[in-house]
Amino acid sequence: MEENLLPQETSDNDRIIQVNIEEQMKTAYIDYSMSVIVGRALPDVRDGFKPVHRRVLFAMNELGNNSNKPYKKSARIVGEVMGKYHPHGDSAIYDTLVRMAQEWSLRYTLVDGQGNFGNQDGDDAAAMRYTEARLQKLAESMLQDIEKETVDFQPNFDDSLEEPSVLPTRIPQLLVNGSSGIAVGMATNMMPHNLSEVVDGCIAYIDNRDITIDDLMQYVKAPDFPTGGIIFGMEGIKQGFHTGRGRVVLRGKCTVETKNSGREQIIINEVPYQVNRDALTNRIGQLVNDKVIEGIAHVNNESNMREGTRIVVTLKREAVSQVVINQLFKYTELQTSYGINNVAIVKGRPRILNLKDLISEFIEFRMEVVIRRAKYELRKARERAHILQGYLIALDHLDEVISLIRNSSTPEAAKDGLINAGWGIDEIQAKAILELRLQRLTGMERDKIKEEFDQLMILINRLEELLGNEGLRYDLIKTELLEVKEKFGDKRKTEIQYMADEMSIEDLIEQEDVVITISHLGYIKRTSATEYRQQRRGGRGAIGSKTRQEDFVEHLFVASTHDTMMFFTEKGRCYWLKVYEIPEGEKQAKGRAIQNLIQLPQDDKVRTIIDVKKLSDKEFVESHYIILCTKKGIIKKTLLEEFSRPRANGVNAITIVEGDELLEAKMTDGNSEIMLAIKSGRAIRFPEEKVRATGRGAIGVTGIELEEEKDEVIGMICVNREDTTKTVLVVSEKGFGKRTPVDEYRITNRGGKGVKTINVTEKTGQLVGIMDVQEKEDLIITCKSGITLRTAVSSIKESGRATQGVTLIKLDNSDEIAAISKIEEKEEVEEETAEMAEGDETATGEENAGPDAAGDTTDTTEEPTENN
Numbered sequence: 001m002e003e004n005l006l007p008q009e010t011s012d013n014d015r016i017i018q019v020n021i022e023e024q025m026k027t028a029y030i031d032y033s034m035s036v037i038v039g040r041a042l043p044d045v046r047d048g049f050k051p052v053h054r055r056v057l058f059a060m061n062e063l064g065n066n067s068n069k070p071y072k073k074s075a076r077i078v079g080e081v082m083g084k085y086h087p088h089g090d091s092a093i094y095d096t097l098v099r100m101a102q103e104w105s106l107r108y109t110l111v112d113g114q115g116n117f118g119n120q121d122g123d124d125a126a127a128m129r130y131t132e133a134r135l136q137k138l139a140e141s142m143l144q145d146i147e148k149e150t151v152d153f154q155p156n157f158d159d160s161l162e163e164p165s166v167l168p169t170r171i172p173q174l175l176v177n178g179s180s181g182i183a184v185g186m187a188t189n190m191m192p193h194n195l196s197e198v199v200d201g202c203i204a205y206i207d208n209r210d211i212t213i214d215d216l217m218q219y220v221k222a223p224d225f226p227t228g229g230i231i232f233g234m235e236g237i238k239q240g241f242h243t244g245r246g247r248v249v250l251r252g253k254c255t256v257e258t259k260n261s262g263r264e265q266i267i268i269n270e271v272p273y274q275v276n277r278d279a280l281t282n283r284i285g286q287l288v289n290d291k292v293i294e295g296i297a298h299v300n301n302e303s304n305m306r307e308g309t310r311i312v313v314t315l316k317r318e319a320v321s322q323v324v325i326n327q328l329f330k331y332t333e334l335q336t337s338y339g340i341n342n343v344a345i346v347k348g349r350p351r352i353l354n355l356k357d358l359i360s361e362f363i364e365f366r367m368e369v370v371i372r373r374a375k376y377e378l379r380k381a382r383e384r385a386h387i388l389q390g391y392l393i394a395l396d397h398l399d400e401v402i403s404l405i406r407n408s409s410t411p412e413a414a415k416d417g418l419i420n421a422g423w424g425i426d427e428i429q430a431k432a433i434l435e436l437r438l439q440r441l442t443g444m445e446r447d448k449i450k451e452e453f454d455q456l457m458i459l460i461n462r463l464e465e466l467l468g469n470e471g472l473r474y475d476l477i478k479t480e481l482l483e484v485k486e487k488f489g490d491k492r493k494t495e496i497q498y499m500a501d502e503m504s505i506e507d508l509i510e511q512e513d514v515v516i517t518i519s520h521l522g523y524i525k526r527t528s529a530t531e532y533r534q535q536r537r538g539g540r541g542a543i544g545s546k547t548r549q550e551d552f553v554e555h556l557f558v559a560s561t562h563d564t565m566m567f568f569t570e571k572g573r574c575y576w577l578k579v580y581e582i583p584e585g586e587k588q589a590k591g592r593a594i595q596n597l598i599q600l601p602q603d604d605k606v607r608t609i610i611d612v613k614k615l616s617d618k619e620f621v622e623s624h625y626i627i628l629c630t631k632k633g634i635i636k637k638t639l640l641e642e643f644s645r646p647r648a649n650g651v652n653a654i655t656i657v658e659g660d661e662l663l664e665a666k667m668t669d670g671n672s673e674i675m676l677a678i679k680s681g682r683a684i685r686f687p688e689e690k691v692r693a694t695g696r697g698a699i700g701v702t703g704i705e706l707e708e709e710k711d712e713v714i715g716m717i718c719v720n721r722e723d724t725t726k727t728v729l730v731v732s733e734k735g736f737g738k739r740t741p742v743d744e745y746r747i748t749n750r751g752g753k754g755v756k757t758i759n760v761t762e763k764t765g766q767l768v769g770i771m772d773v774q775e776k777e778d779l780i781i782t783c784k785s786g787i788t789l790r791t792a793v794s795s796i797k798e799s800g801r802a803t804q805g806v807t808l809i810k811l812d813n814s815d816e817i818a819a820i821s822k823i824e825e826k827e828e829v830e831e832e833t834a835e836m837a838e839g840d841e842t843a844t845g846e847e848n849a850g851p852d853a854a855g856d857t858t859d860t861t862e863e864p865t866e867n868n
Helices: 021-041 051-063 075-085 090-099 137-143 172-177 195-207 235-243 277-289 321-331 355-396 399-407 410-421 427-434 443-468 470-488
Strands: 111-114 130-133 153-155 161-164 179-182 187-190 230-232 244-251 255-256 262-269 296-301 311-315 335-341 345-348 349-352 495-498 513-519 522-529 553-560 566-570 573-578 604-614 625-630 634-639 660-667 672-678 682-687 712-721 727-732 736-741 767-773 777-783 789-792 817-824
Touching: 021 051, 021 179, 021 255, 051 075, 051 090, 051 130, 051 161, 075 090, 075 130, 075 470, 111 296, 130 137, 137 470, 172 195, 172 355, 187 345, 195 355, 195 470, 235 335, 244 427, 255 321, 262 321, 277 296, 277 311, 311 321, 321 335, 355 399, 355 443, 355 470, 399 410, 410 427, 443 470, 513 604, 553 604, 566 660, 604 660, 625 672, 625 712, 660 712, 712 767, 727 817, 767 817
Parallel strands: 230 495, 553 817
Antiparallel strands: 111 130, 153 161, 179 187, 187 335, 230 244, 244 335, 255 262, 262 311, 296 311, 345 349, 513 522, 513 553, 566 573, 566 604, 625 634, 625 660, 672 682, 672 712, 727 736, 727 767, 777 789, 777 817
16 A cells, blocks of 8 residues: 655644634623723722822822922922833823812812913923922821821732822812713713811711711702802702712803993903813804804903903993803803713722712721721830830849840840740840840930830720720711811802702791781881880880871781791781791881782781791691681681692682671690680680681681670680690780789680670770780880880789789870780890980880889779679
């Protein structure tokens, strides 16, 4: 057989590994993605830095390039970073260094730059060989304790050195300076915030780990940009705080100035964050040329390093400045929006974070740093204490130690001799003793060793206590945060402007007590309660409101600016108005016609008002009632819930029969006793349960029987039966009044005649008012002439039902009391003491109250003329 001499074909298939290209691409791309995400583009939630920032600051610290040392060339710093830690090119490192030194780029700069580091007009920094830099004190706080094993170190790119995986920052850097970066498949855009606000938020979280995001927003109000500006609207920011994704609308800050020629100029003093001033100026000029914006004659960027931002927009003579400003907001970067996208690396994984997450992660990291630092300091303190203890043992046996060392042939023999001498010295202590300098053997040095040992034992005990008590660790974190705030905190640069449709105006209204006055002809105003000064009982009073001759103050009461006022009219209608919506006026001012504030018909007028603090509280309105009474003695009870939906044109509260009109409205909790008083001097008291609740359209039931046709109800009070501090105050039209305990009025059925409440005579005049009062309250009496008097309820002494009472205010012959009101005495009011003669003219508010007339201030001794 012929032999086949052709060489055998060999195959390399055994060296080729078959792989699925789809799987290989997927794996390789995921590896690349994670490298970019974790190692380049996204910040770590703990210290808020990307690797390049962390490496620049760490390298500067290792170079000794601190804030109290001379500047070093930027090229030197860049070379150090690139050669040891960050092998990605010098331009990337220098750009990072420059940005950390620009006060318009970072809210709190981390690098102190010397030289040309660029400007807001888009000019680049000088080359790195020309500029110099060193660390800011703030950055040093981020590197503090790094040598105390507070953070993990990892090998650098060539395994020749180690670099920190995170900085042990004391500053919540991620919230304070923000961050932005584009990774693979994800990006981050975090806004800067005010350091003082963030620290306050962190402390609030430490005090209450269950705090809500809305509560945290009381401290961290909104982003705070290094270039200032005005945040326009909070809804997007609130969404960002709650979800980690939102939107910030930022406007530049403008003022309008008038030139000597009469032309107006718009001066732009602050531009939005990261807006190029030259580009903005050019954009405005382009829009003017294209006739998109009318009314601008000239625009110029006059900004400089010394005076800061100043862009001058000169207007044409016919232009309206506010219209032009609105056009600039619409068409230029003078109004810019930023997307909030809070993505950061948390425990090696990218995660979207809300405000509470950012704060809690930082506090958790600080807790870890504090624990690791304490363990390191404890270990070092114990090691040092151990050596000092060996020194003290050696000093106690000094002669023997010296003799042993002198007789030893080698250091090793001396060391073994010390260990085996029976004094309890170990190898570490023996070695330290052999290295001890002779000068430490003096008496003074021995005292220093003993003092150092005692101090170390105190430190060791404190560190052990710190490690064993979480509360102490949180207190330490708070203390260090407050130190940071004290050292680096400042005021907000960016203002916050709420949009009309996203906030309640109450947020801008200061909550305070005000006096509401309504005149007989329907003029209303509110005045600060402090304008009504207190006078002694029996004084002449002060002018409280300037009214027309035939007008007088009919209603006067006190309410908070945040309350809701419910106005009830003579015809039984109910209207609503917020107290802050009532026009403010001085004490002597006339006020504003109430028809201009509520849709009140011309033939109707406000008769009574109720002050409600919680109209939007469902539980409150379902547990309270409105009690209504008319002049003819009809009474009605309706659930407050039926009045909890305000309508512009009002609602029907009670059906009024012909010849009658609504007199009073009171709010109760269903546990009160009702008292009605009539002109002739009688009053009735009966439980609230005697009146069942009905709907708004009902007529009501009889409350008190009127014997004479001309007689009518003058007032109603509702006293909670559990309240024993109240007394019944009645006032007659000639200025007499008195207080009587509630129990002197016996309880009867609804619809009876009642009992005598004041002895009505020609001198006292008919009964005009009844009120439930406490001694801590003040009484404000208003006359038809416009005079008011404020006096303490406690100055009116208690007396029996059927007595005449005492003089509350001296009236001219033609004057009468129009209204009485009470106010709780919350501020100290100086009582007037000077006397006033009886024949003096009406007081103007500066004159003082005089003593009571002899016959006017004593109670009469007449006995009741009717059965009890």
